[in-house]
Amino acid sequence: MLPPGCTRSDVERLLPVLRRAFRLSEACAFTLLAFIQATRPSDWTDPARDPVCHAMQTAMAQRLGLTPRALRYHEVTLERAGLLLKTTAADGSRGSFAGGTVVQGLSLAPLVERMPELLALAAEDEAERQRLLGLRRQCSAARRVLKGVLQRLLESAPQAPATTECLAFYAELPRRYDGLEASDLDALLSSLDEAVDKGLGLLEMRPESSGVPEPGFRLSVQATREDNLESCVASADGTRPAGTPADASLVAAPVGAEEGREPQARDFQRGHKPHWLETFTPRRLYAACSEDMRMYLDATKGHRALPNELDLVRAAVMILPDLGINPSAWDEATEAMGDLAAALAVIVIDARRFDPVRPIRSPGGALRSFARLALAGRLNLAGSLIGLVERNRREPE
Incomplete structure (x- = not known):
């Protein structure tokens, strides 16, 4: 039997x-x-x-x-x-x-x-398949982060040897990962981490900005008309119930697209011209994360005191199974808003699971909702992050 x-x-x-x-x-x-x-x-x-x-x-x-x-x-x-x-x-x-x-x-x-033996083998095969998919996803995310870092380096330090080295490394990266074994993917991910580290290190050596926001950039909620409001607060199925008032920290705003920027994610928020981590520092983001997310960030950042851009993206990819988020929802979010913004959205969603007033019960549905709003130009991710950071600042230590 x-x-x-x-x-x-x-x-x-x-x-x-x-x-x-x-x-x-x-x-x-x-x-x-x-x-x-x-x-x-x-x-x-x-x-x-x-x-x-x-x-x-x-x-x-x-x-x-x-x-x-x-x-x-x-x-x-x-x-x-x-x-x-x-x-x-x-x-x-x-x-x-x-x-x-x-x-x-x-x-x-x-x-x-022999069925118990075969079932055990099938479970091992599935675990290995999921591991390979996770490594490929992390390599793809790291490659896109590196591309963004490289674009910023070409603007700020085009003649620097590190920029030339980073460009040469990027040109040699494999286009597809399907034929690579787990050991090859691990090695590739390590080399991508190192390249991103070098690039981000060079960017941090630039003169500090004055700290004054660019004209037109507002940290406050950006929607000014009632018909533009769109709440990202999710119900059990990831959608906002009809008649639910918009949450001030999760309200969406219309945007104006700019040409020549990559990907669409850079365009989904009006006035958000500084890089995300120039407005929301890694220290504040790390402090605002849930304990679960901080655990993954600790794993990805290693010896560094604070996570960098790639650490945030990799930690978000790693926590997806814990949140019950289908990888396709993550892909949808990265296509709509880019890897870093998608990672920040996951941080918001993960933290909002424990909200005492309006918790997010369907993280996967919420992430898909974020992606749809971003494509429609109605997502105010900055407002969500501000609310998260401010809530953490007010909580007693």
Whole structure:
């Protein structure tokens, strides 16, 4: 009998895992699938019965488009692999005789016995797949952060050796990560981290700004008309209930787009011309984060006292599973507002889960809502961050 909760269809879904584990050919694995499908589904979950394929060899060979000899070869291969037991009579007959006391055919009881092992292998494969996806996502995010750093370096210090070095490194980066193993992705991510560190270090060596906001930049809520207000406060499904008044810290504002900037994220907030981390310092952002987010930031920043731009992005990517946010929601957010702004949105959403008045119960829905508002030019992420930072400043230590 299969483990509790498993059915014949679960065995069928494990066929790719089984094929890799036992090094079966594609034709042999397809033959095994045919044997499985020729059994009764109830026999897989009945402790008193074994799943047995009673189909005649010639009929099964015809169904699979094989010669009887090729089918016999697959049967022997599967039997030697310990996946089935051949119990046919001397003349090759198969079936159930003597009121079911004699059962002849291809018994898949050995496969049933190996199901716990196969389920464990499937879990390992899925964990490795998720790890690879996470590494690829982090490499992609780091590459985009590096591109933004490089653009700022080309504007502020185009002749600096570090700028030339960063440009050369960027030009050599692989365009796709699909063929890279986990060790290759780890090495690539480390080199990207180092390049971003160098670039950000050079940017920090620029003369400090006066600290006076540029004309037209307002830290306060930017919407001035009632019909422009759009709350980002999420209900259980990630959307604002009808009739809910706009939250002052999460209100959206219309924007005017500027040309030649990348990506759309740079354009979704009117007046937000300074870089995000020039307005919201890493120290204040780190202090305003939840304990969970600070744990991930500590992991990404390593020995540095405060997180940099890439640390914020990587920590946001790492916390997505904890928040139940589908990776597609993150991709949607980065396309709409860019990696850093998406990371800051995740920080806001994560912190708002614990809001005593209006908590966000669906982080994934909230992030998708942020992305839609950003595309529509109605997201005031700065206002959300101001509210978060100010709330942390007022809370007793």
